[in-house]
Amino acid sequence: MPDISSVPYPIRVLQYFTSPSNQEFFLSPIHAFYCVIYGCIIYWNMIWMYDIYLVIASCLLYSIQFTKDVSSTSEILKKKSFPHINFLIKLKIPHNYLSNLEYWLYDFLFHTPSLFNSPHLSCSPSEFWSIRWHKLYRNCFVELGYLPCKQFVNHYYPSSLPFKKELAHMFGVFAGFWWSALFHEYIVQSLFGLGTGEHFTLFIFHGIIIIVWEIITVSFKKITKVDQNNYVMKGIGFFVWNSILILSAPWFVEPYIRGRHYYCYPHFGCNKNY
Numbered sequence: 049m050p051d052i053s054s055v056p057y058p059i060r061v062l063q064y065f066t067s068p069s070n071q072e073f074f075l076s077p078i079h080a081f082y083c084v085i086y087g088c089i090i091y092w093n094m095i096w097m098y099d100i101y102l103v104i105a106s107c108l109l110y111s112i113q114f115t116k117d118v119s120s121t122s123e124i125l126k127k128k129s130f131p132h133i134n135f136l137i138k139l140k141i142p143h144n145y146l147s148n149l150e151y152w153l154y155d156f157l158f159h160t161p162s163l164f165n166s167p168h169l170s171c172s173p174s175e176f177w178s179i180r181w182h183k184l185y186r187n188c189f190v191e192l193g194y195l196p197c198k199q200f201v202n203h204y205y206p207s208s209l210p211f212k213k214e215l216a217h218m219f220g221v222f223a224g225f226w227w228s229a230l231f232h233e234y235i236v237q238s239l240f241g242l243g244t245g246e247h248f249t250l251f252i253f254h255g256i257i258i259i260v261w262e263i264i265t266v267s268f269k270k271i272t273k274v275d276q277n278n279y280v281m282k283g284i285g286f287f288v289w290n291s292i293l294i295l296s297a298p299w300f301v302e303p304y305i306r307g308r309h310y311y312c313y314p315h316f317g318c319n320k321n322y
Contacts, residue, residue: 050079052305056244057298058253075295083297086305091164098163098184109153112146160184171285172265173258173292185231193223218259225255240307250299257292 053060057074064074161183170176178186198220205212229251237243 050076050082052302054306056246057302058246058249075298080294080297083301084294086301087297090301090304091167095163102157105153105157109150109157112150112153115146161186168290169286170289171282172289173254173261176289176293177254177258185228189224189228189231193225193227194220197223218262221258222255225251225258229255236303236307240303244303246299246303250296253296253299 055063060074064071163182163184165180165183167176167180170180198216201216201219202212205215229248232247232251233243233245236247
């Protein structure tokens with residue numbers, strides 16, 4: 049297992065490009081492989097936990113609906129069976145609370161998008177972050193950052209100046225990733241009590257990557273008139289984007305490794321004091 053430096057990953061990258069040329073590359077193949085595997089473990093852990101939430105929500109929704117049905121039956125039938133339902137009835141939870149909870153559980157189980165959608169198949173950062181990765185939180189960042197900033201630019205940017213639509217989209221994307229960066233850095237600081245700013249800078253970096261990627265692809269399409277959806281362009285995009293993901297994998301997972309958050313899989317009940 050490779051040693052994880054106490055120096056944050058973006059600082060090591062910066063030192064590599066600003067130090068003498070004889071310095072070793074900031075990421076070795078073994079280190080990159082280890083971080084990718086570790087990232088996959090985090091990915092599967094999130095899926096596993098989300099599935100547990102779905103099972104719990106399903107059981108709770110079933111209990112609430114079953115409680116309503118039993119409440120309308122005779123007292124003799126209620127005493128004869130369903131003791132666990134009798135317990136819920138004795139709690140005397142207001143009907144409107146149960147109805148709101150039932151509606152929320154139904155919406156969560158049947159209308160909420162899945163957590164992930166095969167992120168390893170992404171061919172661009174926009175596809176990765178918009179369609180395939182953490183779809184559950186996407187709307188939060190869109191409503192908090194993207195839409196307000198986009199509307200602000202559309203309202204105050206003079207229509208007589210060029211690229212109004214493009215600038216509104218770019219500022220909105222950056223604002224959405226700014227909120228995502230704050231959220232992820234807050235999680236790391238809450239878990240380990242000390243943040244290095246790696247997650248904040250990671251998501252700011254990926255927000256910039258999306259903007260630069262879209263500028264390049266739009267410019268390339270205008271110059272060459274090549275369809276961006278053909279297999280060759282998708283293959284190139286897949287290779288370039290996954291290379292960026294591999295290079296930025298330590299940026300994401302090293303705070304968890306230093307904090308020894310995932311000692312084993314699943315990590316519940318494991319001794320982390322080693």
